Amino acid sequence: MKNKYTLFLFLALSVFMGCYDDKGNYDYEKLNDIEIEFIPEVDAYQIIGDEIKVHPKFKYALNDSSDLKLKYEWTYANKVISQERELVWVLDTHVQHKLVLRVTNVENNLTYIQSATIIPTTVYTSYDSYLVLSEKNGQSILSYILRRYKEDEDGEYIQDEFGREILECEVIEDIYYKENKEALGSHPLFLQEHVAKVFPSDGHVIVFQEGGQGSVDLDGTTMLKDILLADAFIGGAYPKDFHPVNAEMMDYTHLIENYDGKIYSKLKDSYKLFQSGYYIHTPLFFENKEVRASIINTQKIQSKQLTLLLSRGTSENPENRLLLVHDIRDQFSDVNSSGKVVALPEPKDGWPENFKPLTDLGDSKVLHIGYVAIGWETDAGYTMFLKNSDGTYQYQYFEIKREYSGEGLSYPQGKVPGSDKNSEMLFSCPITSPIPLEECKFCTLASKQNKYIFLAHGKEIYFMDRDVPQNGIRHYYTCKGNVVDMNGRTYQGDEMIIGLDNGGVLLLNTKEAKQISSDAEKFLWESGPEVDLGKIVDVTLKVGGNI
Amino acid sequence: MRKYIIYICLIIAGMCACNTEEVDVYSSPRYLFFQDSLKGLDSVKFSFSHYPGETSHDASFYIALTGLPAEEDLEYELQVVDSLTTALAEDYEMPQGLLFPAGETLSTLKIRCNGTREALKTQQVHVTFKIAANKNFSPGLSGKQMIRVIFNNIESKPLWWDGDLEKLILGAYSPNKFRHFIIATGRNDLTGISLSEARELTMQFKVYLIENNIMEDDGKTPMVNGIPVY
Incomplete structure (x- = not known):
């Protein structure tokens, strides 16, 4: 009987508790939430070995950060790479992952996160850059013309008198040795790229040559040797x-x-x-x-x-x-x-x-x-x-x-x-031609935009307008050396690379060629006297890409 | 008294435990059987038409030993199973002096068949052999004692002449085309071959057809026209 009363008492108590009205007397505190923005926006494709700088911009909910004690943690591929607010980090892995910033409010332990995906790539995938095959000291040399633009102290591109960003290409000589730690070979012949339905990819490059290991097929992203052509x-x-x-x-x-x-x-x-x-x-x-x-x-x-x-x-x-x-x-x-x-x-x-x-x-x-x-x-x-x-x-x-x-x-x-x-x-x-055409190097621009055919005879470059061929062949530019090869494969057909017999390379502007007259406007960039690639046999835009 | 009996038993048991027993070397009979025979009858089928110019052709079988390998080559015997044979005696050669090699547990048996009889061009025959007991060997596993060779000289499309090989490389089969293919390339079996290898062989075949001006059966259509490979 006593148990019954006890049970009844507990039940009654729990019902009363259920009806209890919480009047509340809590001490609420407004949170100073943080929104993080990466400045500059982090590009997905980053070159392995390049320095990545990110200045995160914080937007505070209370518009005041004076009392905040924050802790920063940058991670990539689950590895802590920095604990400073601003990131200065050299990409040192080929693993595709997320760059993550965690900002923790030390006082309340709340963490705010921002991230950006990085696809590590190499310098050899840079847009509109060129490959040069040459022979130097009896050896085949594959070099890479990396497209860069001149920057001012603030990192802004400098423009020339025609409003163009000034090219400041970098010539990376003998990239085959640099990446493969072995000699490429000798008696270089020509280059040929091939692509596949592979994404992301930067194609493959076959270096045709008679000497050394023979023709070799390179991975277009890393320039590492894939196979010898003989094996194909x-x-x-x-x-x-x-x-x-x-x-x-x-x-x-x-x-x-x-x-x-x-x-x-x-x-x-x-x-x-x-x-x-x-x-x-x-x-x-x-x-x-x-x-x-x-x-x-x-x-x-x-x-x-x-x-x-x-x-x-x-x-x-x-x-x-x-x-x-x-x-x-x-x-x-x-x-x-x-x-x-x-x-x-x-x-x-x-x-x-x-x-x-x-x-x-x-x-x-x-x-x-x-x-x-x-x-x-x-x-x-x-x-x-x-x-x-x-x-x-x-x-x-x-x-x-x-x-x-x-x-x-x-x-x-x-x-x-x-x-x-x-x-x-x-x-x-x-x-009619001012030069013997049978002695010329030709370069038909494949582009739909700039419909020109360029012809080189010795140091002189001429051009013809495909739309009005009746206007004939006209002089365009005088180079510092004899032209050995020309290539104008950019999608817009707005520039052409020229290999010279002095071991240098020249980039000419071909955009609206018939409407420009000054050499300054035709000129884009030329390698300096410090560059001697030897006897150039082939120059080509590195196209890469996929089917 | 009971105690003494137990002691005596223990002593006897101990003495028995010390007794050395002569271990005999395994000396059971040697058995032969045909390996890789899933259905109990190992059979090989071929057509002499796939071997142009050959009047005889060997069919090979594995024969395996159960028992200790011999220290010298030992003769074994086969016999024809008449009830399971339609080939005439002239269609095959009865294997003589068959030797199972010393120290081995596996050997190869070759059955030579003859394709000269005219009737083989329209008729398929078979010959069945069974392992016969002799002083050296007994027939082994009961389901693996027989082999059969099925053969003819009927012109027929090989099983591998199919799919991409037919559509992209060789084109439609004809006995004449196949015969010339074998002459040109020395190959009568492209089973498991890559398309690149098949392309290489068939391009050689094309060159042969062009150089020798080989025509289809109608005598006026160049055979090369029916080879789709590029």
């Missing part, structure tokens, strides 16, 4: 009498031109890998004959789906015509024509008068064919300089259009220079 051939060995002179790397089909015009090819099993499939020892065939041709490089930045060949035939069976190598793999339409060589079609309306047929250029000697970007990967434009049998020069321009998911080729409709009517894009005109 079936059986791990080059074909007999293999002496490459040019190469083109499309999405699936990679082509290497031998000195004798034979074209060795590799069909990649997957475009999601840099290395897949092998080059075979049997060269390309067309019409039951070995192809003997020169590769016309597609100066495109990313996906390449067709390559033009200038077929010269053999001494027994000479020919002078253009062929095309397809690189199509379309699962939806079940088309697989990677590596297939085809002839160019006849125009629907026939070849225009005086236009040298691309299917048979006859006695005309091809001096240059340059790629021009005109639309999708399936379209391409080409400039062509010919020397006719009577000694006259002829300029031709033509465009080729391929079906989106098929092999069909045509010459698309458009307005050729000097005409208001639509017709197949096949144009030709005679040109």
